[in-house]
Amino acid sequence: MNILEFKEVSKIYNQDQAGIQELSFSVREGELIALAGPSGSGKTTALNIAAGLDDFNRGEVNLLNCSLLNLKPDEVLRLRRGQVGFIFQSYNLLPVLTVLENVEYPLALKRVRQAERMKKAKTWIKEVGLEGLESRMPNELSGGQQQRVAVARAMVTEPKIIFADEPTANLDATTAEMLLKLFQRLNEDQGTTFIFSSHDPRVLKFANRVITLTDGKLLNESAMN
Amino acid sequence: MSSYFFKLCWKNIWRNKRRTLITVNAIGLGVMALVFLRNYYDNFHEQVIQNVIRYHSGHLAISAKNFEKNHSTQIFLENGSQVSNWLKNRPEVLASSERVLFSAMLSSARGSTNLMMMAVEPKAEAQVTGFSAKVIKGDFLKEAKERSIVLGVKAAETLSVDVGSKVVLLTQGVDGSIGNELFFVVGLFETQSEADKSVGFIQLNEGRTLLSLKPESFHQTAVVLKNEEAAVPFKILFEDVFHGDSKLEVFSWKELQRPIVAMIELDRAVNRLLMILILCVAALGIANSILMSIMERTREFGVMLAIGTDRKEVIKMVVIETLLLTLVGVLLGNLFGWLVTGFFNQIGFDLKWLTAKDFVVQGAVVQTVSYPTIRFYNSLVVTAVILTLALLVSYFPARQAGNLTPMKALRSH
Numbered sequence: 065m066n067i068l069e070f071k072e073v074s075k076i077y078n079q080d081q082a083g084i085q086e087l088s089f090s091v092r093e094g095e096l097i098a099l100a101g102p103s104g105s106g107k108t109t110a111l112n113i114a115a116g117l118d119d120f121n122r123g124e125v126n127l128l129n130c131s132l133l134n135l136k137p138d139e140v141l142r143l144r145r146g147q148v149g150f151i152f153q154s155y156n157l158l159p160v161l162t163v164l165e166n167v168e169y170p171l172a173l174k175r176v177r178q179a180e181r182m183k184k185a186k187t188w189i190k191e192v193g194l195e196g197l198e199s200r201m202p203n204e205l206s207g208g209q210q211q212r213v214a215v216a217r218a219m220v221t222e223p224k225i226i227f228a229d230e231p232t233a234n235l236d237a238t239t240a241e242m243l244l245k246l247f248q249r250l251n252e253d254q255g256t257t258f259i260f261s262s263h264d265p266r267v268l269k270f271a272n273r274v275i276t277l278t279d280g281k282l283l284n285e286s287a288m289n
Numbered sequence: 290m291s292s293y294f295f296k297l298c299w300k301n302i303w304r305n306k307r308r309t310l311i312t313v314n315a316i317g318l319g320v321m322a323l324v325f326l327r328n329y330y331d332n333f334h335e336q337v338i339q340n341v342i343r344y345h346s347g348h349l350a351i352s353a354k355n356f357e358k359n360h361s362t363q364i365f366l367e368n369g370s371q372v373s374n375w376l377k378n379r380p381e382v383l384a385s386s387e388r389v390l391f392s393a394m395l396s397s398a399r400g401s402t403n404l405m406m407m408a409v410e411p412k413a414e415a416q417v418t419g420f421s422a423k424v425i426k427g428d429f430l431k432e433a434k435e436r437s438i439v440l441g442v443k444a445a446e447t448l449s450v451d452v453g454s455k456v457v458l459l460t461q462g463v464d465g466s467i468g469n470e471l472f473f474v475v476g477l478f479e480t481q482s483e484a485d486k487s488v489g490f491i492q493l494n495e496g497r498t499l500l501s502l503k504p505e506s507f508h509q510t511a512v513v514l515k516n517e518e519a520a521v522p523f524k525i526l527f528e529d530v531f532h533g534d535s536k537l538e539v540f541s542w543k544e545l546q547r548p549i550v551a552m553i554e555l556d557r558a559v560n561r562l563l564m565i566l567i568l569c570v571a572a573l574g575i576a577n578s579i580l581m582s583i584m585e586r587t588r589e590f591g592v593m594l595a596i597g598t599d600r601k602e603v604i605k606m607v608v609i610e611t612l613l614l615t616l617v618g619v620l621l622g623n624l625f626g627w628l629v630t631g632f633f634n635q636i637g638f639d640l641k642w643l644t645a646k647d648f649v650v651q652g653a654v655v656q657t658v659s660y661p662t663i664r665f666y667n668s669l670v671v672t673a674v675i676l677t678l679a680l681l682v683s684y685f686p687a688r689q690a691g692n693l694t695p696m697k698a699l700r701s702h
Contacts, residue, residue, distance in 0.1 A: 117699075138599075144595070145597025150595055150596055152595075156592040165297075173597050217596070
């Protein structure tokens with residue numbers, strides 16, 4: 065069953081610059097997908113459109129069986145809050161909150177009661193290997209640790225799909241590998257669909273399938289072992 | 290909004306401690322100044338009102354028709370016992386004093402002066418006005434002591450008399466006859482007002498005799514009520530009860546002392562203007578602080594929106610942050626406002642260094658020193674106004690934050 069479908073989607077920033085052009089691909093539930101391609105190939109644009117963060121000019125995007133074209137901004141926001149997780153390249157943790165509070169944030173948005181919220185947040189902090197660092201502030205953590213907090217924050221609501229935009233770009237090779245192994249484990253254990261973008265060929269091996277873009281167009285799709 | 294978001298708002302306002310402290314200080318100082326000034330002015334105005342009531346008309350003055358307009362001794366109530374008896378039986382009345390009022394020339398061996406004489410029943414007058422308490426030498430009038438006179442210190446100075454001295458009082462009776470009598474000075478009062486040189490007291494019956502008035506006649510009854518607020522309803526009640534008596538009229542102190550009422554109103558208007566100015570400055574400080582905070586956090590708002598925060602939640606968050614910031618300033622401002630008020634309640638707040646001397650309005654002394662008391666109503670008004678202003682100035686930046694598109698916000702630095 066397809067969890068995400070792009071049908072001839074185009075996004076044009078201005079007359080000269082196209083983000084993506086007539087891009088079509090689909091993602092099945094439970095897949096671990098990498099969007100590959102050099103800088104400016106349209107990976108981030110495609111991810112942002114797929115997550116409902118950005119709009120598009122032509123084509124159709126279906127996310128979780130909802131056509132984003134037919135949804136109002138508030139409905140997209142509710143869809144994101146309920147079933148979509150997003151991991152940013154630069155972590156984007158809320159700087160005034162502790163690790164525990166950052167992970168709690170999406171649950172607080174869903175009005176989950178405090179006791180349950182804390183229990184779930186602690187479980188996910190443990191899951192990403194940050195047990196004992198709950199009361200640390202983001203600026204007291206390394207880049208890899210911050211990104212793992214971001215993963216816990218994205219996973220805590222148990223979304224069906226997680227988008228990660230260049231999640232390893234700011235990490236060293238070892239930490240990047242650890243993070244991608246974490247994606248793999250969560251994908252296998254929880255069945256969560258992951259779509260991450262990267263231009264680094266070393267991290268693409270962790271994906272089930274790689275969709276390569278160039279100049280905003282689909283270059284090829286290849287399954288990985 | 291859950292406790293989680295309150296905690297987030299609280300942490301947000303303290304992310305830039307220096308800016309928050311400057312804003313809180315600005316709000317706090319403004320609120321402190323306003324709370325203290327309003328407490329001071331309320332007390333000052335009450336003092337003026339009390340002076341008017343205690344040294345002039347009381348809360349109400351009942352007199353013969355047109356007496357207050359013309360101040361002629363010819364206009365008097367021939368039989369005032371009906372009014373006096375009614376007043377004695379009213380529970381709202383604290384005290385009333387019948388007065389015969391006339392101008393007289395007072396002479397001693399060394400000088401003479403014109404005085405406004407008040408012939409009164411000593412006990413009743415002592416309950417209505419504060420003159421008896423202002424006697425600094427000798428005593429106030431006593432019922433048993435005949436031909437006694439009490440003068441102000443300045444009048445005594447003009448006449449070069451002291452307690453025990455003799456003075457001759459000369460006036461014209463209502464029938465045109467000349468009334469004169471020898472009096473003994475039994476007391477001198479000092480109010481630091483015009484009264485010190487222009488007012489004298491003698492016994493009521495002696496005043497009637499001098500003016501050839503019948504017993505039970507008088508010009509005016511001054512009434513002091515248990516509660517100042519009751520003055521207007523009591524006046525209406527009096528007019529209802531005595532509506533058939535065309536010889537009577539009743540005035541509240543506000544009607545008799547219009548310039549003082551006008552002065553107080555003007556003072557209150559200036560006070561309100563001052564409050565608006567101070568609060569506008571505080572509101573600008575709040576707006577500046579919140580706008581800076583929003584500009585710095587644009588990317589963060591983008592993240593919040595991207596991970597599913599409702600726009601309304603973002604707006605609510607910014608508004609609550611503003612209100613929390615303001616509330617901290619307001620609480621501190623009120624606390625210090627009360628402390629300053631309490632301090633000056635003990636030692637007095639004297640404006641003499643600004644005005645140089647006490648000033649007099651309508652013969653009533655307006656003392657420059659005041660002992661303000663804490664009035665929670667003032668704190669409530671200032672708090673309500675500044676919180677409303679904070680709500681107004683925060684709404685538009687908050688809406689701006691809520692209306693950000695996640696992508697634009699995420700791209701900002």
